[in-house]
Amino acid sequence: MNINTLLTHISNYSTLTEDEVESLKSVLIPRPFRQGEIIVNAGDAARYMMYVIDGYVMTYYTGEDGADHVVQFAADGWWTGDLFSLSKENKTLYSTRALSDGEMLLLPRSAQSQLLDNHINIEKYFRMLFHNALMRQQMRIIENNINTAEERYNLLIITYPKMEQFVPQKYIASYIGITPEFLSKIRKNKAGILS
């Protein structure tokens, strides 16, 4: 199992002791996945945090009307899904689906609680991780309010140029909060401008 990518990621935030590294290694579960596979289903017990080593996944919320709403895309080097694994909630509200073949590491809920309680540097890592994620989400809410759909789309493909190559358009549409039909029209306009 290639845990190095995660250790490198952690080292950007916090310095783990040998002991902490070993404790972490001992509880992570490698989990390969295939394109299209549903890795976690909303309503399941909230069991894992997931760290993507290779490939692409997305996490989405299914509304009362049955429509899916993409919350997050994740590529290698990203944690994803199931923040609720740490909270009081038993069930996760979100589903996670593979957009390509790949592999992730699962960090089980109970093991994570143990790690956090016993290893201050791991606690620190997650504190900083959540803090950064929170700042980004806050900015995303503002950007959603300020920008039109077309501007949100442009921002997305500038920030993550590779995303278009592996994410079906309808999921991109969902992520930026519009219908697939309307995204198609936006793209058509852009093409017209460039030609």
Add this chain to the structure above:
Amino acid sequence: MNINTLLTHISNYSTLTEDEVESLKSVLIPRPFRQGEIIVNAGDAARYMMYVIDGYVMTYYTGEDGADHVVQFAADGWWTGDLFSLSKENKTLYSTRALSDGEMLLLPRSAQSQLLDNHINIEKYFRMLFHNALMRQQMRIIENNINTAEERYNLLIITYPKMEQFVPQKYIASYIGITPEFLSKIRKNKAGILS
């Protein structure tokens, strides 16, 4: 200074030692505020996290066009503003403004770093605080995409009924991402239905 409200809040998440309580008390700065006062201005050095003891404040982002966008309201018992005080950034992107007279506790940036490094239970508290805030923000993004402006408004006043009494409508409009004019029309429709 009334720090008890904060200590109670912390005790919901983490149990502090006597020593930790003393350390925390020693660095908090009471800060009374008056209605309309700008407590923090965007572009200022990111100096404090703020915990509201009494009264109401809001935190907002000023766009390139000069328009303000409300990020968060905070009443007593809420942390607010300036998440960036903990990050690498030197300047805060957000301004904080008092919506009523009241009082807050300031937790200076440097003191907070010290506290987090030296007191695992305080680190744990903030980890859980950020984690909860992150879950809420994620859900807010989804709700913004799913719901119309009218539904977002209804959701807000059901969740925080008292808010209408002290927050000017234009700020509520900003928070839910619409113009003040359109919020006025939404409210007019509701009144019509009720009469």
Add this chain to the structure above:
DNA sequence: CGTCTATTTGAATGTACTCAAAAGCGGTGG
């Protein structure tokens, strides 16, 4: 009371959605 700001109202416009149908595309089986 007067001034300043917030809110309301209305008309015209722009942005995004719905619904329906057609076209494109990838995989599967014959």
Add this chain to the structure above:
DNA sequence: CCACCGCTTTTGAGTACATTCAAATAGACG
């Protein structure tokens, strides 16, 4: 290898949601 199936994307017409701009009204505060 091709024909078909299911799913995604495109296209268009009609509609709904939300904004802009301008003007009138209402409230707050000194």
